[in-house]
Amino acid sequence: MMRALLLDRPGPPSSLRVGDAARPVPGVGEVLVRVDAAALNPVDYQLASGGHPLWTYPHIPGLDIAGVVHDAGPAPDPRLPVGTRVAWHQDLRRPGGLADYVTAPAAVMAVVPPEVSMTVAASLPCAGMTAYQAVVRRLRPERGQYALVQGASGGVGGFSVQLLAAAGATVIATASAPNHAYVRGLGADTLLDYHRTDLGAALRAATGERGFDVVVDLVSPASAERGLHLLRHGGGLAAVAGRPSLDTVEPFGIAPSLHEIALGAAYTHGDRGHQADLALMLTELLRLVAEGSLAPLPIETVGLADTPDALERLARRHVRGKIVVRLAGLESI
Missing domain, CATH: 3.40.50.720 (NAD(P)-binding Rossmann-like Domain)
Known part of the structure; x- marks a missing residue:
């Protein structure tokens, strides 16, 4: 089992709760990632309020994720051995990253360079x-x-x-x-x-x-x-x-x-090439940040239990920069 932020049914951010969920198992071409940080986006509270027809409940939200590869399913990607630091934008139809562990296709993941913290990496994708x-x-x-x-x-x-x-x-x-x-x-x-x-x-x-x-x-x-x-x-x-x-x-x-511009439509309407391109774009952004050519936005960090309140503030549209949920470690931004 693992910790997760759970949505039992469509509703406002206040309806989210911290609870236990089964640790996911990676499928073919997928990896299991131990989550370090997950950034919040307006789409998180927008989706929570209406739900999605392909979700099973309780659902775990969280689309922008950074963490460390913990395991791999069949046909592992040689780019991403266990221990690799990765970040990506999750398919909104899948369980998200506001949990201790999450799975996703290896092809959509960008490798986080050592110069970039996991908090910053999580703030970049969406x-x-x-x-x-x-x-x-x-x-x-x-x-x-x-x-x-x-x-x-x-x-x-x-x-x-x-x-x-x-x-x-x-x-x-x-x-x-x-x-x-x-x-x-x-x-x-x-x-x-x-x-x-x-x-x-x-x-x-x-x-x-x-x-x-x-x-x-x-x-x-x-x-x-x-x-x-x-x-x-x-x-x-x-x-x-x-x-x-x-x-x-x-x-x-x-x-x-x-x-x-419809970033997530690469999953719902694109093919594998469009989805792999998500990793290419994020890799370029991470490179720009690592070399100092692109500045990360101001980041506020919160814990998993504080996420519903953070989403409420985000919904009021007066948050400057990014809110990032820290799930592991005390790494500085």
Whole structure:
């Protein structure tokens, strides 16, 4: 048996409880990982409230995981011998990482370099890989371009700002006023309060009326629609929190490209290649962090019993950076 955070039925974070669960057994091509840390994401409380048709209860949540390979099933991966430090983004249909042990396919796991702590490694997958997919894989910004990040103070926003700035773009971001200094410290050139009634005009003015080459929207379909109208000809928008309709812009005009970002869909709609690509993206992020080119976001650590309260705070949407649940050891971040 093992400790785990258990969801007996769909409900709010307060319905989660710490209890005992059977230790999982790895299948073919899978490994059993002893969990060191698991990061919390908005999708955790969103899924808990509605459940999933493929879950069996009690269900163990937790999608962003870092730990040490403890055992392997048949056909073990030679990349991941016992004792290897790994991190990955879990398939949401499976039991998650808020437990002492969890299993997952070896192919989706990235090896954590020695320079990166397990706490930091756990904080990267969902937010970092979503930002990487949006900025590096889809939008491909270039030096001298104007980039907009709408909702920049959260996890995906913080990594997006850094990746855009590293590419040489002029980064303009929206966030609430108390978060302006924080986002500017990540590399944003201009900050605007999203509460402004003239926000659209102010954003366009920030580009000298030129318009944006790339937009990363992390707020809503309505916000993404505003971003779509702020693009210059040939610009691109990555929608993370819901896509806008291209019908809202004149056809054969600015000719925008629209990219819907759905990281976990690699499991539900992708093939093995798409799933292995999750490991490639995370490996690159871990390398950037290890060499100091990408800064981890601020991390608050909590224990397993404090996780329901942490998810409640996350649901109120005022958490800066990441919350990471520590399950083993006292390693510093």
